[in-house]
Amino acid sequence: MKVVTFVCVSFACLVVPRTYLTRDQALEKVWGESELETIQKADHTFYSSSNSADKSSASFHTQKVRSKSQTIMLHITEEGEIIDILLCKFKEPVKYKPSKKWLNQFVGKTLNEDLRLKRDIDGVSGATLTSRATIKSVREILTAYAEK
Amino acid sequence: MILSLINITILFASAQGASITVDAPEQLRFGGYGEATYRNLESGTDTFDIHRVILYMGYDFDDTWTFDAEFEFEHGNETYVEFAQIDGKFSDEMNFRTGHLLVPMGLINRNHEPTNFWGPVRPLVEQKIIPSTWHENGMGVFGTSGDMSYEVYIMNGFDDDIDFSNSAFRSGRQKGVKANAENMAVVASLDYQVTPGLSIGGSMYSQKIESAAAEHGVDIVEAHLQYDSGAFRTRALMVKGTVDNAANLDAHTASNEAATGTVWDDFGADADDDVSGMYVEFGYDLMSHSENESLTPFFRHETYEHNGADMGANVLGVSYMPNPNIAYKLGLQSINADDSENNEDNIEFTVGWRF
Numbered sequence: 001m002k003v004v005t006f007v008c009v010s011f012a013c014l015v016v017p018r019t020y021l022t023r024d025q026a027l028e029k030v031w032g033e034s035e036l037e038t039i040q041k042a043d044h045t046f047y048s049s050s051n052s053a054d055k056s057s058a059s060f061h062t063q064k065v066r067s068k069s070q071t072i073m074l075h076i077t078e079e080g081e082i083i084d085i086l087l088c089k090f091k092e093p094v095k096y097k098p099s100k101k102w103l104n105q106f107v108g109k110t111l112n113e114d115l116r117l118k119r120d121i122d123g124v125s126g127a128t129l130t131s132r133a134t135i136k137s138v139r140e141i142l143t144a145y146a147e148k
Numbered sequence: 149m150i151l152s153l154i155n156i157t158i159l160f161a162s163a164q165g166a167s168i169t170v171d172a173p174e175q176l177r178f179g180g181y182g183e184a185t186y187r188n189l190e191s192g193t194d195t196f197d198i199h200r201v202i203l204y205m206g207y208d209f210d211d212t213w214t215f216d217a218e219f220e221f222e223h224g225n226e227t228y229v230e231f232a233q234i235d236g237k238f239s240d241e242m243n244f245r246t247g248h249l250l251v252p253m254g255l256i257n258r259n260h261e262p263t264n265f266w267g268p269v270r271p272l273v274e275q276k277i278i279p280s281t282w283h284e285n286g287m288g289v290f291g292t293s294g295d296m297s298y299e300v301y302i303m304n305g306f307d308d309d310i311d312f313s314n315s316a317f318r319s320g321r322q323k324g325v326k327a328n329a330e331n332m333a334v335v336a337s338l339d340y341q342v343t344p345g346l347s348i349g350g351s352m353y354s355q356k357i358e359s360a361a362a363e364h365g366v367d368i369v370e371a372h373l374q375y376d377s378g379a380f381r382t383r384a385l386m387v388k389g390t391v392d393n394a395a396n397l398d399a400h401t402a403s404n405e406a407a408t409g410t411v412w413d414d415f416g417a418d419a420d421d422d423v424s425g426m427y428v429e430f431g432y433d434l435m436s437h438s439e440n441e442s443l444t445p446f447f448r449h450e451t452y453e454h455n456g457a458d459m460g461a462n463v464l465g466v467s468y469m470p471n472p473n474i475a476y477k478l479g480l481q482s483i484n485a486d487d488s489e490n491n492e493d494n495i496e497f498t499v500g501w502r503f
Contacts, residue, residue, distance in 0.1 A: 020211075067177035067179045067206055094243065094292045095290070095299075095339070099295045099341045101341055102341065102344040104344075116439055118379050118433060118436040119436070121344075122377060123376045124341075124344070129472075132472065
């Protein structure tokens with residue numbers, strides 16, 4: 001019976017879809033199918049919608065966690081306040097993947113000295129490297145955006 | 149084929165020796181961790197040991213299939229495969245794993261690098277009851293759903309030749325080496341991220357061992373939590389293991405002769421035997437203002453009970469990390485047993501690293 005169960009579960013693996021987000025899929029979550037504009041700031045590409053009244057922007061960053069990488073997309077206001085953070089790709093073991101609950105700590109934050117572990121951001125219990133990689137990505141994007 | 153993909157350049161940088169640079173494809177990864185430990189023991193010989201050096205390698209065949217492995221060199225001359233697994237990653241919720249796997253129990257076993265726990269040595273509860281580092285051959289599924297994560301495996305279990313008298317379940321590990329698979333075990337774990345800094349979880353292990361006299365159920369159940377808030381961190385774990393009809397299992401094990409110099413009684417005094425324990429630890433990072441450094445004094449309290457014999461241990465120590473991947477750890481350990489002959493105070497120091 002255990003063997004039958006495992007065989008069934010194994011086949012289930014083949015039909016359950018994966019959940020990585022491409023760049024276009026992530027941007028579509030923010031602006032739907034709007035036309036997009038891009039600007040370059042300090043080697044970072046910032047996307048914004050040309051059809052929308054809001055002046056928000058989004059940018060991507062890939063950071064090595066331990067031996068594999070993760071990619072996030074940061075959606076920010078014109079003033080640099082974080083609206084949302086999406087995990088687009090995570091290649092480390094899934095148990096180290098940051099949860100949406102943990103990522104929501106960044107919502108409403110801006111670039112300052114307290115946007116760090118042990119200050120405004122609590123670490124992911126048992127996954128410190130994930131926490132550090134995510135904070136590094138967020139700070140790099142916000143720092144690039146702040147440049148004139 | 150892999151060798152043909154690696155372009156190795158050997159540089160003789162100085163009279164002190166050679167350095168090697170490896171220009172490897174992105175799919176190939178290397179890493180590792182290790183620790184060297186000094187132990188000043190009240191009873192027994194003081195030791196300074198290159199406790200473990202582990203080399204990690206991984207390879208991405210494609211976006212779905214990956215290989216990850218760690219190879220361990222213990223005490224300078226003992227080698228083991230710590231894990232070597234093929235993962236089929238189909239979605240966050242459902243993935244498939246086969247090979248030589250870490251047993252998904254406790255706080256230390258899956259996160260056993262020296263930079264992940266306080267103190268020079270692992271909690272005694274997670275050496276003897278959850279015998280970390282614990283790894284066996286198996287297959288199963290794992291994944292996450294929202295804030296929950298799980299692992300469920302069938303694995304080769306403990307060998308039936310277990311000397312419970314000295315080290316509880318630790319001596320039953322087979323480490324996947326030509327493992328006796330007559331008595332397979334089922335292991336399952338579940339963890340939940342309650343808040344960004346708080347996670348709780350638990351796991352269970354269940355196996356039936358056949359002896360000449362009877363069938364013996366071997367079960368281990370544990371629950372744990374971790375909480376981070378700013379500079380403060382706490383962790384706690386409780387675990388219980390039971391062996392049905394242990395008296396007959398004792399008689400079955402050829403190596404279970406009378407133990408000496410130990411605080412553990414023989415399994416076998418009662419028809420069923422159990423061992424249980426817990427620990428709780430607290431720490432506060434005095435360098436929380438620093439992004440990379442930390443200086444954390446900590447305190448750990450542990451208890452065990454085995455067939456009515458109680459034992460406790462307290463560890464007061466400090467962990468300094470000049471970098472998130474290097475740890476210098478000092479611990480003052482005080483062990484108190486029911487029979488005071490086995491009380492002891494030890495001083496331990498470890499340098500550990502991870503990359």
